[in-house]
Amino acid sequence: MDSAAFLLLAFVNAVTLLQVWGTDNVTALYGEVIVIPCNGGAPAPADLMFVKWKYEKDDGTRGDLLIKQVSSVQATVQATDQYAQRVSIDANFSLLISQATLKDQKTFTCMVVSGSNLIEYPVSVLVYKIPSSVQIMDKSKVLQKDKPTMVGTCVAANANPATTFTWKKNGKPLLADGKAVVISSSIKLDPATGLSTTSSTLQYAASKEDFAAVFVCVSTHKLTNQEEELGPFPIYYPSEKVSLEIMSKGPIVEGDNVTLKCHADGNPPPSSFFFHIKGQKMPVVNSDNYTLTNISREAGGEYKCSLADNEKMEASQSIAVSYLDLSLTSSGKVVKALGDTFHVTIEKNASGDPEVSWTKNGKAMEGVKKLQFSKLTYADAGVYVCEVSMTSLTRRQSFELVVEGKPMITSLTKDRADDADSKVLTCEAEGVPEPNFQWSVNSTGVKSSHTNSKVTHKITVTPSVNLTVTCRVSNKLGEDTMTINVSSVFKEKTDKRDSQEDSEDQAKLIVGVVVGLLVAAAIVGLIYWLYMKNSRQGSWKTGEKELGTSEESTKLEDNNHAV
Template sequence: MEAKYHGNKPCHIVFCILTIFPLFKGLGSYTVNSAYGDTIIMPCRLDVPQNLMFGKWKYEKPDGSPVFIAFRSSTKKSVQFDDVPEYKDRLSLSENYTLSVSNARISDERRFVCMLVTEDNVFEAPTVVKVFISESQPFLIRKPLFLEEPCTHALSDCQSLLPPPSSKIQYFINNSLISKKINAVIIIFTKQMDPVTQLYTMTSSLEYKTTKADIQVPFTCSVTYYGPTGQKTVHSEQAVFDIYYPTEQVTIQVLPPKTAIKEGDNITLKCLGNGNPPPEEFLFYLPGQLEGIRSSNTYTLTDVRRNATGDYKCSLIDKKSMIASTAITVHYLDLSLNPSGEVTKQIGDTLPVSCTISASRNATVVWIKDNIRLRSSPSFSSLHYQDAGNYVCETALQEVEGLKKRESLTLIVEGKPQIKMTKKTDPSGLSKTIICHVEGFPKPAIQWTITGSGSVINQTEESPYINGRYYSKIIISPEENVTLTCTAENQLERTVNSLNVSAISIPEHDEADDISDENREKVNDQAKLIVGIVVGLLLAALVAGVVYWLYMKKSK
């Protein structure tokens, strides 16, 4: 056996002790956990003796034979590393004999021993190294774009890079574990080791029988392995699958959705199939038509009329028995006002007015005159000036938004001017007020004429023209008896009336309602009648008194 020299001293005795004799002083095993790719740090865990010659590190093969990897002299402070290919350029040894191994590998999982050697003894401290994967997230590969129901498909492969011993891979759908016990599930595991890293590529293949319930449901896989802190489970990113299945039902919709459809609306029929992917074309059947119209999933009708009311249907192109229908009612509202527009009538005429409604359902009717709602429909058996105005007959269907109609009648009531004159003496007796009341349409123009002498205290004053009536007032101070003439004229006729007014020095009674001399005679006749009635009452009282006197006398 060849002796090895470390420094200037032969070490053949020590070498023999290290390689031949198993008797030495040492400590129990110590475990160092390290993450894959990190630096493994192994303290020597021995007190350095006073007479230390050198320190060495070795590791043990599976059969127990040693492999020396590092040497450090206590005298020369030099470090040497043995020619071990797997640890080339990966080792460092500190002054306190702490061994560091960079870029930790799975193959570094073994038993290392620190040896401190004196001239008469060898001290050993073993260290067991464990290398773990710090984070190994699985990922899904070979993901199909879509699946068909109810077939069994190779859903996906779940792959992860793991250290030995083999860890387990599981599958989840909608966060629920897929069990092998389900008949629709087949899970196959494979593993392959990288000879350099000694890491295993674990692959789990899943075959799964899909259903409609799985459409757009999140799918994941998980890997469970042991790390430095114990058992760990990591999930892959989620994946979703499109499940293809045939159409089993057809539905039809009316767009835009409305509570009621009215004439003039545009409506769109939309046909839908519950398959995935949904059908893109359909046959549309209009009311009374046996042949369908081929179209995309929508069919539009514009400016519909009341005759569009009926049943509308749609079906699949390749399966016409799969059909859906909907009933559409097109609401309508007609209004007829007779007469309408501008109508001119004479005062006292009769004018029948009718507002006729025709609608798809009961409609409300409202009459409005000059923006004021009437309690009932207008009826004109004898027209008056106040009947003139703008009339509107308005109707609406309350259930159908926007369906309302209205017609208008502008009524003009014409009449020849009618005059009534009145007079009144001022309490001071210095002036008299003469009023000319005029009624007629179009509005008559009033003109005053005075015959006789007297001063006009106040020029004519007119009232507002309301319902075909207004008056003109004049105040005079007559010095002698005068005659006032009121002339009213419109497009229909010219009317004249006069009133005699006595001088202010001659006392006279005011006449509140004199129109002409004929009216004055009527007033005198009424006065005579009143006097006759009073005289008759007095005579009756006298006769009654005489009869009572005779009765009393006879009784005595």
């Protein structure tokens, strides 16, 4: 009997001993090798004859795969269909199927034939396929307020079993209610591979508070879970309120440029408006402002703006224009006479109550609101500025007051010059216009100074005789004169010198007289001594004639008596 017949006989005889165990489950990965253990991988019986693998076809019939005899090294492949090139067996009698597909999801049976028994171990195979990708499709850029808007579609392609999806907003699950939350799911099978592509679409009716919301698509599979994030999204909604803003940092002043800005709370903000300017409707496109240039006082009043696509949505604001006019009854150069009465009237036109102040020659005139002079003096002359201010408005007007008067000499003095040979005459006068000076004498070293209405004029003279000098001042309004006596500087010198010489001569005369008297006394004494000597000798008694004449004798006697 050949081996095939023997096997067949053994198989037939063993039929009466057939046992079938419960079905086990094996999970395999798509495209990988399916490993199906025989009897859960338990050791084979000691009297094992052979192991045979078979499977159940789609039509319910049995299909043989391979047989492995204990006495044979190689297994014999019996399959003639798709498994012919894909099946093999390992040392533990586990069935190996390469390149797993979903068509391999069926029951495979391991039949163990021993000398004493025949047992079958069925195994059910499941083939899992992780999604090849999880993607967000049709992602929206914006959401609409109170209107279901596409958020996005989550797609998991080529999976087995099919992927399921859930949606979350800010970490919390979203439940479909058919109004604010609408979730649509679908599954498509690839007829060639049997793999499933699952998609889930979320529509959401947003509120204004959802501007920062983050949506998450969660894909769930037997072998893996993934999350894909969407958002945040801008929330679009129509305008519910319009406001008009006057773009001005302070009070509006006549002549300013004033910008009106129209604002609506819609998103995106409206780009077109109507500005209602004094009865005229001015369209503005791609802008939200309108500028009034060089605004006038007549432009004050109510202004409006509205949406270009909904004029019922409008807002209004009132504009008050500040203005200030100032004029004085005097301007430019004002000439008045000394002692005149002078009043300046302020004429102003303002939108409020302005403050008035005055300055004279740049210095504030404290407490002065009205400029009034009952009797003008030279000190009242100057440049006057009237300033009127209100809020951010200031106006100024000025004039120059000139007080004119006939010149008047206030003093005429004389002083000795530094060289002591000349005299300086100083004539001081007051008057406007500035007076001219004339002197009645020729002079040198003329000096003049002028301060406001006061004028000083100095001359230097060297008079050789006593003089009466006249200072004359004049302007277009009149003249004034004053005189002064000036003595000769030479006579003063001579008088002084003669007085000194007389004193010296008197001293010399006194000394000379004393010396002369002493000499005369000596001479007389000598003559007297000689006379007495001769008298003792008796010259007179002898009758001798004297040498002198009678006149000389007489003189001699007179001299003696004089002494």
